[in-house]
Amino acid sequence: MPRIVVDVMPKPEILDPQGKAIVGALPRLGFTEFSGVRQGKRFELTVDGEVTEAVLAKAREAAETLLSNPVIEDVVNVEAIND
Amino acid sequence: MPRIVVDVMPKPEILDPQGKAIVGALPRLGFTEFSGVRQGKRFELTVDGEVTEAVLAKAREAAETLLSNPVIEDVVNVEAIND
């Protein structure tokens, strides 16, 4: 099935408590390579037919209106994947 | 800053309550192009130095041990991004 991936991340200037908790845990588990973590969301939308430019535009619209909260989040990526 | 992206999705056979809620909401908002939605997580790990193969391997390990729960989730992607 063709899918569209939508990636949403907390805005860089906004506190991300989830990323903060993870970044605190990593060194305790022996991971010292990472100086920051931010946690966002990845949505996979299944498309029944073909992923046309129009469908992608709809996905972008859904990403901005429903899938993200523009006050605190950015849509960082909307793309079709075929596997 | 170089970053590594880790994408984690609920396993296909696991019911995803958040995805289900979104799929129900989409048509009400006039989006009829999408027959399914699954919600997963996207992590962005900041790397202080260079993203070597060794650092990527560490990210994969963190993805499998901490960032995902193999009982319900799959790590679908671990990759370096430079922007």
Added chain:
Amino acid sequence: MLRPSMTESLDLSAARVGVVTFPGTLDDRDAARAVRLSGATAVELWHADDDLQDVDAVVIPGGFSYGDYLRAGAISRFAPLMAKVIDAANSDAKLPVLGICNGFQILTESHLLPGSMVKNDHLKFICRDQVLRVENAATAWTNAYQAGQDITVPLKNQDGQYIADEKTLDALEAEGRVVFRYIGVNPNGSRRDIAGISNAAGNVVGLMPHPEHAVEAGFGPSSPAGPHTGTDGLGFFASVLNTILAGAKA
């Protein structure tokens, strides 16, 4: 309501029940109170220590350890103390371990119990007085109940939907490891109405509802006797005392 226990006439306070505190744990003082009310001694255990202080049983209480931000219980399970708990639970001594709510989530993340919890199917936090059926009254934490008995304890969580694959669920059912089932309504979409399960040996039990909030008349859930009167949760703590004292005699 409780079975006559073998604990009468013994000095119960010699029994030491540890209560673990992680950053973000909320119901640790409540669990300790429940332990005290049952007659045992409550021992505070700190997540960062690696000493179980000779306790005879461990309660991992509810709350939002590390905010539940990544996944409920995901970060806590790596605590130094958890390594000790996991070893002791799997050892021949079969340390009794009870995970309540966030504690249950920590036990599944630790692989002491199978399956996992995801968001409630209605996606909201829910707080209610919940009826449970005790399906297995032979575990370390349920032997003071009767199999088939219905009890009422508060339920309060956001990520309470128990899930596991069909094979795991079938095995749990076949081995009698479904210890509690939701009666009346299924409050969160849990598979097969499962509210709590145990490991194969029956010393490790996890459940989403909160027995430690049903131990004191006046502060518990509603019961036929009136609002706040329910004390059905006491049986958990009486059970583990039975288990501890039976072990001590053996």
Added chain:
Amino acid sequence: MDTVVNAAATPETELPWAELGLKDNEFARIKEILERRPTAAELAMYSVMWSEHCSYKSSKVHLRQFGDKVTEEMKEHLLVGIGENAGVVDIGDGWAVTFKVESHNHPSFVEPYQGAATGIGGIVRDIISMGARPVAVMDPLRFGAIDHPDTARLVHGIVSGIGGYGNSLGLPNIGGEVVFDSVYQGNPLVNALAVGVLRHEDIRLANASGVGNRVVLFGARTGGDGIGGASVLASESFDDAKPSKRPAVQVGDPFAEKVLIECCLELFKASIVDGIQDLGAAGISCATSELASNGEGGMHVELTSVLLRDPSLTPGEILMSESQERMMAVVTPENVAAFEAVMAKWDVEYSWLGEVTDTGRLIIDWDGETIVDVDPRTVAHDGPVYNRPFHRPEWLDALQADSFAASDQAEVPADLGAAVVELISSPNLASKSWVTDQYDRYVQGNTAQAMPDDAGVIRVDENTGLGVALSTDANGRYCYLNPREGAKLALAEAYRNVATSGARPLAVTDCLNFGSPEDPEVMWQFAESVSGLADACQELGVPVTGGNVSLYNHTASGDKTVAIHPTPVVGVLGVFDDVARRTPSGWREDGQAIYLLGT
């Protein structure tokens, strides 16, 4: 860098005081106080501390009545009165209770989840800073019409925000209100009450005393939160507008706050901190100036020591930032190591900022150069005070004349059953369980009463059963009709709810939600309500111990704004010698007799 030296040398530099919300007379006053122009950092401090929100400049002259109308007898149980972070009431046996209600109305309209969540976070920090363990919260809420398209967004977001934060802190929610009325459409009211318990000897006050004592900031790092509106400060020289992104909303981290609660309680228990102040509105500006002006000396701070989440912040922005989950404390040099041990145990970040001095000045350096040199009182306490004009609205006579009896509704409807169904299904009378089921009422194991009872009841002492009852009430419609009587009725209702639970009412907190103070009619409503509430308190013998004023609550309608109904939310605290004696509301058993008391 705009240092004090530089400011003295460049008197003619244009400053964005108007953009920061200062009036020309206020800016003139600042120059008069300093005898020079303020530096950018000083301007930042004065502008936030002299805002309506922080300085109470329009309401102060009226609020004095709460103090003036208090008798010695009413103060009998008061350990700490109005003026501190929260009032403290003696409930006997060496126990004390602190409680306060605050508003987070405007942020909750912009971002309902985070606005409501950080409202809970803020009021809980007030309670901690008194030295208390928080034990319960309540949430009086007002929304617009239930069928308005925007209401669902607000109700879902606000309720889950309050639950998300309060539940994660382990604080039982023991009551509140849910009211729908279109007058709150563009301006929901999100008031949050928190209550904490402490032993008498554990009371902490916000003051910095003892020359040489160290000043420490701990908890979350400082980011650009809440300074979105003041982004003019992103440029220190005020002319080159460098691009900056400053979040207008604050995101709460309840986990960080829960850890902060436990770590503060550990500091209190071991007597490690001398003075403590939570960081809320106006952040470090408020904490440093209040601590310094409540103490007897001064304070010297190095601002580059502040741990930042966003390294691009300017000194002025750091001073104004409203980042959540932070506290400031004063620690004697002997206790520094003990303090650091507690921080390490709970994995809390901290930085030593400076020390208490005997200069009487608040001096803030940036990399060794002085950027603030002020008398802290002028920032924290001697802000502008306005005696705003007010007059009775002309429309009030017509409104009051439009009485219920005169309308055709007075007839008894033919089908009484249908009328009852209609009533109980109206959103304001219907069950509130959709809301309250999202709140934990069991955590801590001391909740003797919560929803659906008239008052929440919490046990304080497990050995004796000593406990407290709390209720919050307000009726905006009554207050719209008659703000003086409406405020009295709000107190009377909360008082009755506490009394009928079996507790003895002892003290009052209030959150005064009104429209714009610049509208003389709104100002009249405010003046009337305060005076009515103060009178009623005197009559019932219960003092106001603290609270909050929220002004400028209105909904835009075309090019005009419509003020909310005057909504003074009143919280009453009562005491029980044993909560086992509480009386729940509702019928219990068949065959009991029913009496109606009163008039």
